[in-house]
Amino acid sequence: VTGRWKVLLVDDDDDIRTIGELALVEVGGMEVVLASSGPQALELAAREQPHVVLLDVMMPGMDGLTTFRRLRDDPATAAIPVVFVTAKVQRHEVQRYLDLGGLGVIGKPFDPMSLPDELRAILARAPQRPATPEDDEP
């Protein structure tokens, strides 16, 4: 993997996409692809092959958990790590998302200035850490 991190940020809320993009691009120096729905996320994940998907749980139509299952069912996207973004961050809820196969959970509201570090920390402590651009740094 070379270049900057590529993050697919999926959220139906314009305000969250706007501030999330600012945080990841301007604070974190990452590349961001935006999706406003589950179906759009499936299409963009397959085409853009991001390093990680930041996936809102509660979305109208195809919700985050259904989107997650569809990503896992598609060989083109099955290996892409998914971090859930949700306001429901009680211990048992977080554990549920992890048991489903999510790499981690980021709570809403998130701090835009620390969101990139929070994401990096989740990826760094993953048992089978996915390849990231940092792996190519000397």
Place this chain on the structure above:
Amino acid sequence: MTTDQRSASEQLHALRERFAAGLRARVSELEALVRAAREGATSAAIAPALVAAHRLAGTAGSYGHPAVGEAAAALEAALQRIVEHGAGAAGADAAAWEEAAAALGRAHAAAASATTPSPGSGPGLG
């Protein structure tokens, strides 16, 4: 603070100012949705208010208005309880409607006193 961080902080401040400018109107819209929900007293009538409360709960804190976000989260929880108990059930949801009204009042108060943190005045949830 690096140049990039300063730029990000300034852009964040501009975003927050825009969000703050519309905050009172957003809470007023939420109030209208809650009023319509109570008049309709069905799960379908409550759904728009529930969605709006959920969105405000998820965004306001990131834009520097945690008190508004917390009030919206309390409103969402109260509306959710009403839906789960069966909207319109006599008596059972009276307390939840009272909680919803109180949460809405807190959201109004917090939005009315909302100011935008200055750039570089501190991270995140100012």
